[in-house]
Amino acid sequence: MDFLVLPAILLVISTVHAFQYTELVRYIDSHQEEYVEALRDWVAIESDSSNMLKRPDLHRMMEMVAQKLRPMGGNVELVDIGEQELPNGQTIALPKVVTAQFGNDPNKHTVCVYGHVDVQPAKLEDGWATDPYNLTDIKGNLYGRGASDNKAPVLAWIHAVEAYQALNMELPVNVKFVIEGMEETGSNGLDAMILAQRDTFFSDVDYIIISDCGWLSRRPALTYGTRGNCYFYAEVEGPKQDLHSGVYGGTVIEPMTDLIGILDTLISPSGKILIPGIREAVAPLSDEEWKMYQDIQFDLDNYKNKIGVNQLMYSNKVDLLAHMWRYPTVSIHGIEGAFSDPGTKTVIPAKVIAKFSIRQVPNMDPALVKKQVTDYLHLVFAKRKSPNKLKVTMVIGAKPWLADTQHPLYEAGKAAVKRVFDVDPDLIREGGTIPIARTFQDVTRKSIIMMPIGGFDDGLHSQNEKISRYNYIEGTKLFVAYLNEVSQIKKSGV
Template sequence: PWIAVESDSSDVTKRSDLHRMMDMTAEKLRLVGGSVEMVDVGMQALPNGSSIALPKVVTARFGEDPSKRTVCVYGHVDVQPAKKEDGWATDPYELTDIDGNLYGRGASDNKAPVLAWIHTVEVYKALNIDLPVNVKFIIEGMEETGSNGLDDMIVAQKDSFFSDVDYIIISDCVWLSRRPALTYGTRGNCYFFAEVEGPKKDLHSGVYGGTVMEPMTDLIGILDKLISPSGKILIPGVREAVAHLSDEEWKMYQDIEFDLESYKSEIGLSQLMYSNKVDLLAHRWRHPTVSIHGIEGAFSSAGTKTVIPAKVIAKFSIRQVPNMDPAVVEKQVTDYLHSVFAKRKSPNKLSITMVIGAKPWLADPKHPLYEAGKAAVKRVFAVEPDLIREGGTIPIARTFQDVTGKSIIMLPIGGFDDGLHSQNEKISRYNYMEGTKLFIAYLHEVSQIKKY
């Protein structure tokens, strides 16, 4: 029934569904015995100048025994947009079981993991066993659009809700292969707008073409100087800042279960940027990269249009890794692109804006939280977990770390092929069921961590 709620946080016309989703989450937590609160985190300003209520953040508490450790589980129940026409084989908002896979938008990201955590406390209750640790929940409904309101709420409740929390657990990511994994790092993201503005209005390319320096030509010219065909970032200073790959890291990467061939076939490419596992994983997780997402203001529809666009805005982003600093990267990118642009001797105006500057997050995979994770994986799956990083950005991890100072672990249960943000998102029954067992085992292992 959770999948049937179209809790798309990016679509304001679905906001009542999203509110209902938060209510259902709170109700479910109450049903299994939690002390639940719904925290008002204010309003969301809309581009048209009006505003709309943000979904409340649901918090819950199970147990408050001061002799026990306290963990706080973070999750979200909003989803990315999805439409059948996008290429879904099933209705994205009707949970559909096919060959042991449960298809639906939000199945893996992040509704099933949230439910698995709720089932975890439910199991203890049903078996009438005391929870080995106190468990708190913080479940939000705006993750997919940037966790609006949550940062402020974390700051506000730093000394109340979070005061007795020892550890924060995030299960909003996936394994790298069929082998279970613990995630100890994410990349950050600096997202840039590069705007080139020329004529005061769009011009007809027949009538004016050849007489003006076109903003689009200028923009293409500077974008082409960001990264080489072989993936080398050309912005001075960026590569130099990156932490060197240690021998230990190299060895760790070498041991990770990862099949280049199946990665290639999953993506549908005959060749990747790097042809060996260590280089590929390193460039996925712990090296920066530049992606050019698109251009606003140019002609982007089907068909033909003979226009010289007057103002074009490229969107590109650079994934951040230790030891890059977004503020430094902002200056490096801005200075570099202006110097490249100056060589063109164009009368058009260039402006560079960094609109997102999210830092990377990195944990110590030898921390007791991770040792507990390894033990729990071994107990449930009888294998050692892969220790992995995430190429994407989960800014809330860094916020939790910076604001609360607590240790964090990312404990994924989703499959590598779950298709987050894509068509035909799913979670397998296997991952869902065994994942719940993993959570149960994990609480037990965490209860064994000695104060140190």
């Protein structure tokens, strides 16, 4: 070959790739309104997985997902994952999991995109400025329950694949989808399904992509870690029934007093966990991590203003991010059985149940945390010499997840972000828990990346949840670009 011709050939190849991306971007921009209407239709479904009365809506939501995918061809299935047992002993059908496959070229990488379309509860009277199930566009923000968590990201992935198809462009990788309807209540039934299909649906998957998270600031981000969650009930039981405090106050040792007393021994006012063995299990912050945190775009004042406080636990960025992401914490969530309605009620509760959690990090084992917490609380309770009874139960034991930021998946992510947003992404961790990431890692042994498109101010699980039109549309472009970047990972890099 004439080597003088080679640069020209390379230029033509480069131009073709650039032209294809430009065409995809034009297509996405020209279909913005269609994408918003699709999100409007999805948000209108009250797919609250925690409300048994909304289960028909959840089933309808899963059918709607399948209906969105079927016209695109490929292999779309609604997978039955069984039933859910209710506290009263009755059973109710779990929403089916939607799986789909587009392309099966053995010479290409295969990616599996995970998402969920169930939502947290929402009512207008909770403090929403708009109807939470009527997508409302206000100054470029699309307000509605589930808009950011996780309906818009799921739609953006579907629209990314759809854009390639609409322009008769071959998908650069094979794409599979796993979309569930029980994530907000613990992904009931999904772990078993993943295990059952490990050697079938997941056998040819190279990489798993999760977009159920958000940016930390206005700069795009790639997420490489989440904390786990050990959730506890601490029950103190005393008299056989509730008592009148005027008649019995001063004569009985009250369960609520015992419960408040032991809860106060879990964590110090400065945030130090007092349970022996918890802090000792955590790996110290390395110099490399410190440098990564130092480079992340994060404004403490904006963070304080956003959540409405005038003081944080830590006064510098690195300490705050470290304790948000890679150190454990104790949070007390509520007390069941205590009087909490408006007005006054002079009652001594006969039984109260505290609910608290410990967000755990790598090097911590849920089984060991369960033992440490149970032993410690019983020891503290014994010192009170109370006649009441204590029962400690761990009801959730979700493990943390951590990825290698040097993996080619993350290099591809950086390249895609750079192409779409013209900035380098922040590499961040999540303080919350996404249990399915660890399940995918443990069961399939595949490499995972979390690629968020939600904004830092989207208000997930809160009133007035939203996703900006910008993030929704540019996020679709990001997914289009990312599929192309993943296709360029060498097979030896898998």
